[in-house]
Amino acid sequence: MQMQHQFSVPVPVDVAWKALLDPERVAPCMPGATLTKAEGNEFAGSVKVKLGPVTLLYKGTGTFKEVDEAARRVVIDASGKDSRGSGTAAATVAAVLTPEGDTTAVTVDTDLKVTGKPAQLGRGLISEVGGKILGQFAANLAKRLTEEEPAAPAEEAEAKAEAPAASGAAATAAEDKASWRVTPAGSHDTAFTSTAKEEPARKADAVVTGGTAPADEAIDLLGTAGAPLLKRLAPVAVAVVVLGLAFRIIRRRRRRR
Incomplete structure (x- = not known):
């Protein structure tokens, strides 16, 4: 299934771009996610998902498939499996950053394939829940980046004053570490094509509100669904009530006869 979600963070695009390429910075911002490894262009981790009384633990890996610095666009392939072996999830995620002052x-385009219990929620509800989870992620990321940004200039000035040589060496090492991910502007113009074009994308705008949540806290899918789930269940509930009333009326008429 294809989904599209949008959110914004209150930092310049250069700051957001650097954060997006650093799994160790962004992973704690995603509800339920725990990063266990980040090496080269690959990373590994786990995600806890709560579905009613059942808690599922997905363990998986991800790879940065494409990073285009000029277009501010990154493509990630990720896949995972429920630790109990009852379901799988795989996604190709393409994120594009656009400066707005x-x-x-x-903008996040996701091509998702999921099996097991979460798949029972249905495509539409999964898209809506995904939008809300991204909203929580955006709020956590915004808080983290805005807290980091003011301190950065002071720390950088202090480091240069105390040890300029060490600072230069550290900067060089940092550039070398990140060089695998960044495609210099103008080096290529590769475009990402989704693998499932037959389904129209659903859009959901994420509002950056709310506080942070512990990274190891499970994502409550039914709790996150909230109103959307109630809207979908309401017609079913009404139908059940109507059938129940009709059944009672029929029984009463039969008794009178």
């Missing part, structure tokens, strides 16, 4: 707009 001092803020950054992020």
Whole structure:
């Protein structure tokens, strides 16, 4: 299934771009996610998902497949499996960052394949829940980046004053570490094509509100669904009530006869 979500963070695009390429910075911002490994262009981790009384633990890996610095676009392939072996999830995620003054707009296109219990929620509900989870992620990321940004200039000035040589060496090492991910502007113009074009994408705008949540806290899918789930269940509930009333009326008429 294809989904599209949008959110924004209150930092310049350069700051948001660097954060997006650093799994160790962004992973704690995603509800339920725990990063266990980040090496080269690959990373590994786990995600806890709560579906009613059942808690599922997905363990998986991800790879940065494409990073285009000029277009501010990154493509990630990720897949995982429920630790109990009852379901799988795989996704190709393409994120594009667009500057909007001092803020950054992020558009996320996801090609998702999921099996097991979460798949029972249905495509539409999964898209709506995904939008809300991204909203929580955006709020956590915005808080993290805005807290980091003011301190950065002071720390950088202090480091240069105390040890300019060490600072230069550290900067060089940091550039070398990140070089595998970044495609210099103008080096290529590769475009990402989704693997499932037959289904129209669903859009959902994520509002950056709310506080942070512990990274190891499970994502409550039914709790996150909230109103959308109630809207979908309401017609079913009404139908059940109507059938129940009709059944009672029929029984009463039969008794009178």
